[in-house]
Amino acid sequence: MTKKKVSGTQKRLIPAYIFLIIMAFLSVFPFYxxxxxxxxxxxxxxxxxxxxxxxxxxxxxxxxxxxxxxGAMKNSFVYAxxxxxxxxxxxxxxxxxxxxxxxxxxxxxxxxxxxxMMIPGVATMIPLFKMISKxxxxxxxxxxxxxxxxxxxxxxxxxxxxxxxxTEIMEAARIDGQSEPGIFFRMYFPIMRSTYAAAAVITFxxxxxxxxxxxxxxxxxxxxxxxxxxxxxxxxxxxxxGMLMMGVLFCSVPTMVIFFVxxxxxxEGVAGAVK
Amino acid sequence: xxxxxxxxxxxxxxxxxxxxxxxxxxxxLSVYAWDPNFNIPALEGAAADYKENVDPDFELEILTQxxxxxxxxxxxxxxxxxxxSELPDIVLFQDHYIQNFVATYPDAWVAIEGADIDWSDxxxxxxxxxIIDGQHYGVPVDNGTAIFAYRVDLLEEAGYTIDDMxxxxxxxxxxxxxAVKEATGKYLLCMDGSGNDLxxxxxxxxxxxxWKDGEPYITENxxxxxxxxxxxxxxxxxxxxxxxxxxxxxxNTIQGDMVAGVxxxxxxxxxxxSVPENSGKWxxxxxxxxxGGEGYAANGGSSLYITSNCDNVDLAxxxxxxxxxxxxxxxxxxxxxxxxxxxxxxxGESEVYGEGIEFWNNQPIxxxxxxxxxKVPIIEQNDYHYQLRTLLGAAVVNCINGSDLDSELxxxxxxxxxxxxx
Numbered sequence: 001m002t003k004k005k006v007s008g009t010q011k012r013l014i015p016a017y018i019f020l021i022i023m024a025f026l027s028v029f030p031f032y033x034x035x036x037x038x039x040x041x042x043x044x045x046x047x048x049x050x051x052x053x054x055x056x057x058x059x060x061x062x063x064x065x066x067x068x069x070x071g072a073m074k075n076s077f078v079y080a081x082x083x084x085x086x087x088x089x090x091x092x093x094x095x096x097x098x099x100x101x102x103x104x105x106x107x108x109x110x111x112x113x114x115x116x117m118m119i120p121g122v123a124t125m126i127p128l129f130k131m132i133s134k135x136x137x138x139x140x141x142x143x144x145x146x147x148x149x150x151x152x153x154x155x156x157x158x159x160x161x162x163x164x165x166x167t168e169i170m171e172a173a174r175i176d177g178q179s180e181p182g183i184f185f186r187m188y189f190p191i192m193r194s195t196y197a198a199a200a201v202i203t204f205x206x207x208x209x210x211x212x213x214x215x216x217x218x219x220x221x222x223x224x225x226x227x228x229x230x231x232x233x234x235x236x237x238x239x240x241x242g243m244l245m246m247g248v249l250f251c252s253v254p255t256m257v258i259f260f261v262x263x264x265x266x267x268e269g270v271a272g273a274v275k
Numbered sequence: 276x277x278x279x280x281x282x283x284x285x286x287x288x289x290x291x292x293x294x295x296x297x298x299x300x301x302x303x304l305s306v307y308a309w310d311p312n313f314n315i316p317a318l319e320g321a322a323a324d325y326k327e328n329v330d331p332d333f334e335l336e337i338l339t340q341x342x343x344x345x346x347x348x349x350x351x352x353x354x355x356x357x358x359x360s361e362l363p364d365i366v367l368f369q370d371h372y373i374q375n376f377v378a379t380y381p382d383a384w385v386a387i388e389g390a391d392i393d394w395s396d397x398x399x400x401x402x403x404x405x406i407i408d409g410q411h412y413g414v415p416v417d418n419g420t421a422i423f424a425y426r427v428d429l430l431e432e433a434g435y436t437i438d439d440m441x442x443x444x445x446x447x448x449x450x451x452x453x454a455v456k457e458a459t460g461k462y463l464l465c466m467d468g469s470g471n472d473l474x475x476x477x478x479x480x481x482x483x484x485x486w487k488d489g490e491p492y493i494t495e496n497x498x499x500x501x502x503x504x505x506x507x508x509x510x511x512x513x514x515x516x517x518x519x520x521x522x523x524x525x526x527n528t529i530q531g532d533m534v535a536g537v538x539x540x541x542x543x544x545x546x547x548x549s550v551p552e553n554s555g556k557w558x559x560x561x562x563x564x565x566x567g568g569e570g571y572a573a574n575g576g577s578s579l580y581i582t583s584n585c586d587n588v589d590l591a592x593x594x595x596x597x598x599x600x601x602x603x604x605x606x607x608x609x610x611x612x613x614x615x616x617x618x619x620x621x622x623g624e625s626e627v628y629g630e631g632i633e634f635w636n637n638q639p640i641x642x643x644x645x646x647x648x649x650k651v652p653i654i655e656q657n658d659y660h661y662q663l664r665t666l667l668g669a670a671v672v673n674c675i676n677g678s679d680l681d682s683e684l685x686x687x688x689x690x691x692x693x694x695x696x697x
Contacts, residue, residue: 043549046526066311130356138361215345216352219361221338231341236310238545238614 037245045241059246072229079225080207083145087203088196090150095158096188117152129216139223144214154199161195197262198269205255226251302332304591305363309340314367317416317615320608321598329597343369354380364585370404370576375658377407385581386410390592392600400651401618405578412580414595418618419540419576420648421476424547424559427636429535433458441560444567445505452514461535464509467524468517471668472574477502480562480570484654485663490697493688501565503680510675538562540574541644545614554634561647571650616641618648663691
């Protein structure tokens with residue numbers, strides 16, 4: 001009887017499994033293709049070869065010969081890390097302030113902040129470029145990260161998740177003589193660590209993958225990032241797809257590592273968990 | 276005494292160190308360029324040429340961009356911000372766009388008047404893009420002359436040779452196309468369906484344009500209509516293959532051996548030549564025409580322009596004049612290392628250009644292309660070239676699928692006029 005019931009449930013799940021298998025295949029296949037293409041010569045990639053080839057070393061050597069791969073990797077890493085640290089610090093402070101020092105004026109200010117989310121980035125591109133150029137910050141890490149240090153999305157995320165922050169701890173800390181910055185760094189920071197992890201993953205990925213803004217402010221070759229380097233390889237009359245995919249592979253690895261390392265905290269942070 | 280000597284030596288050293296960057300700047304230029312396999316090796320060759328033969332301290336900083344659109348974005352951004360200080364000394368710029376950019380941002384450019392360049396040594400059609408209000412603004416880099424490349428082995432299977440194709444009518448071309456399709460199963464012509472340049476090149480080969488006095492010239496244009504009819508007939512008879520996009524065109528259609536003929540700007544040569552097993556099977560010639568006789572056209576190409584942010588305009592002019600302005604050394608290097616073909620007619624007479632190329636059945640294709648570039652007729656251009664190309668490309672596809680040509684052309688004309696605000 002039980003056996004029959006289980007098999008009935010399993011049967012009902014078959015369409016769901018088929019759907020999930022198809023979706024999983026669609027998600028994973030581009031990664032597989034990227035890796036297999038990085039091991040093949042350009043003509044084989046152009047002709048749609050999907051199996052692994054023997055051109056891995058050649059593609060890597062060509063990539064090193066034609067581009068400043070490690071320079072771009074270093075730049076991307078430095079810019080993305082700096083932006084991540086600054087953005088989560090600034091936005092968590094703002095989210096903390098909006099939620100835990102709550103009043104009506106701050107609500108109105110928060111409303112204005114949310115309106116800023118509706119303005120498309122390209123609309124502010126020219127004034128931002130003008131500001132950064134006048135300040136002499138082109139080709140610097142500051143020029144790269146300043147426009148993205150405070151984002152309405154991250155502030156909103158910290159504010160929403162701060163609703164689960166136990167305010168009694170703040171009261172107790174104040175009675176024990178803790179200062180307000182002390183409460184933020186010693187209480188809020190460790191308790192909200194899963195939100196920080198989620199925010200760090202999101203910011204790092206955005207910073208690592210950003211293309212339009214760096215293309216505008218990082219005008220020197222020495223300042224170029226990985227997405228810029230790949231874009232330089234992907235356009236032209238004769239594209240070496242094997243070498244290009246090797247570059248894409250290098251560009252993808254850091255974000256994948258960061259995501260897998262912080263996967264658990266990311267899921268908790270997005271769900272708004274508090275430890 | 277000793278102390279004062281040391282102090283003087285230190286001051287002297289400091290003065291030398293402080294003067295060094297300024298001295299270095301006097302011999303340095305920066306340039307925006309794209310394509311590490313094409314334009315950038317050409318610029319590297321030019322820098323080495325100038326350093327070796329003119330200025331041993333010369334340095335060219337090549338700021339790599341992902342494509343021509345990056346350079347256009349940079350100029351647009353600087354122009355809209357009213358701040359050209361971040362532009363490099365020189366930019367590589369697409370021919371079809373430059374007139375629009377000079378008109379929109381006149382402060383961004385410096386005319387190359389007074390440079391020691393023999394302009395009569397360049398194809399007139401190429402120069403027609405970079406001459407604005409009678410002044411030269413650009414020095415040509417690559418040659419966009421259109422070629423018609425044929426697989427001679429496949430033509431032979433159908434009973435034809437490349438001589439039958441040189442100067443033939445489009446009517447004859449369709450006849451050969453049908454024979455090739457029957458004998459080999461391959462298309463005799465292909466194009467990127469989303470960026471269809473066929474009608475533009477075919478029109479230029481006839482000496483006609485889709486523009487007249489700055490306005491679209493479409494529904495009343497009998498030549499355009501005939502050209503469109505030929506394209507539609509080729510599509511319906513399965514002689515012409517229109518790829519879904521650029522990648523489909525290059526990877527599947529050309530490199531995937533679906534075709535016996537390719538017609539495009541000569542920059543398509545590296546794509547054709549990247550299939551080693553086809554070595555010796557291709558040859559190239561000029562374009563067919565409606566009434567017969569060799570047709571010449573150009574598609575694409577770019578030139579170098581000096582920006583208003585250039586502090587050393589004399590150096591920039593001299594560099595351009597003594598390299599891309601006619602140096603055989605620069606052009607030979609650009610050809611052998613980047614496949615860039617010059618439109619400087621005398622540079623095309625060098626030994627390197629005259630060499631037979633094994634892949635092309637030992638045809639001296641580079642000398643042939645330079646010779647063709649001198650015969651390309653000048654036709655009226657317009658800033659809305661690419662927008663009209665898209666509309667006419669869509670009209671071709673609709674007509675192949677059964678739509679009426681007249682109504683499609685009327686629709687295209689209406690839309691382009693709307694886009695132009697006419």
